Amino acid sequence: MMEVKEKQFTAELEAALESVQTDQKDKLFSYTEKINQVNLYRFLEKAAQLAFPRTFWSSANEDFQMAGAGHAFELSAEVSGSRYDQVEQDWNALLSDAIIYNPYHTSGTGVVALGGFSFDPLKPRTALWRNFPSSHFSIPNYILTQIDGDYYFTINRFISYEDSYASLLEELQNNRQTLLDNRGQQNDTSVLRIQHKKEIAPDQWKKTIKKATDVMKNTSIDKIVLAREVRLHFNQAANISDILKRLVDTQSNSYVFGYEMGGDCFIGATPERLVKVKDDEVLSTCLAGTAPRGTTVEEDEQIASNLFEDPKNRKEHNYVVQMIRSTMETYCSEVSVPDEPVVHQYKTLQHLYTPVRAKLKKEHGIFSIISGLHPTPAVGGTPRQDALAFIRDKELLDRGWYGAPIGWMDSNNHGEFAVALRSALIQKDEASLFAGCGIVEDSIPESEYEETKIKLMPMLSVLGVD
């Protein structure tokens, strides 16, 4: 730390400790500084060496990235109905007492909570997701933020009145030094290989699709999203920071996330924004309807125009648009949705895409919108409750955090959540991958199966070779 900054830091820390002791109340202390460039993946490696659980977020165009180390404070709610309210209340309570030094007021610096929810709190949790509660947010102890090429470093420490100034200072300065030290061994050069790949009950999955299409022919259910799991076994423990880097490098137009809990890490590169809030500006995305990429430009364009014209894919997509538009109208004004989707291209596939823009009504925040939107018919179905009941009853998978909101929010009430698709739960030398499809009345099980394969490809390719 430069001399002048160090003085500032020690003065702020001292004042924070004094405030905690005077009020006899534990408080979160947060200190942000601007720093020179630091490699985010190296930061994550150092965090692992210090045994800190890690968090990571990279926005779709990579101009905003956060890497977190440790949990200075955790927000978690197991209650199902009001889990969004509970997290929001705890977050507001934490902020109301927090002692924040942050001259930059830049999104994603200072007191930032990263976290997410499970897909369906009413589905019994299995051992697979034992480390991931129904909702969990972390205010990391240390956050490295990159915005448009500028770097910020935040220290968050929950201070108790029993803490001593000298040991606090030593702890924070030592960790800061280790985490921001860009030297040391380069990333592991050993090659991760997939030794064993097991598709979990693919035939039964296809049968469930048939069941769903039968149900849709005879009831008012229009769409049900069904997902399946692939379990991998590697030659060695997977290196999380390497995999996150590979996802960022290879998956353009995608949010890359990582969330570590109890040694397991949920990672993904998802194309789907659920909601972004910056001041009163709200953005959401309708994404559904899928086709592969072509091998030539002509073939690619032909596939895209077929996708755009295809009634079955347009149907899948329109259910999402209708639902997101009506939900946004509840919480926002000036909701603007184009009449037609466009085709967006990703590494291995193309999607129908409709962006949504709106202005947040004063009485609402990001959590009201999340609670209204999740699960959209892109991951649940329509009508929502009937589709969810079918999934809960018939899908073999414990989705855990797959298909659910994952993201961040800060003390300026800025935040963004994506839908956790194209994702995997890494458990040392094993991993579970997830992919699903929007099933409508005219879905063909075999084609939906092929669709899941192209959705699994990006994750399989960064996790090694067969």
Ligand SMILES: C=C(O[C@@H]1C=C(C(=O)O)C=C[C@H]1O)C(=O)O
């Ligand atoms: C369910 C997933 O993706 C969803 C399903 C899609 C579809 O069926 O066309 C497309 C995008 C998402 O809405 C997934 O990737 O697992």
Ligand SMILES: [Mg+2]
């Ligand atoms: Mg589809």
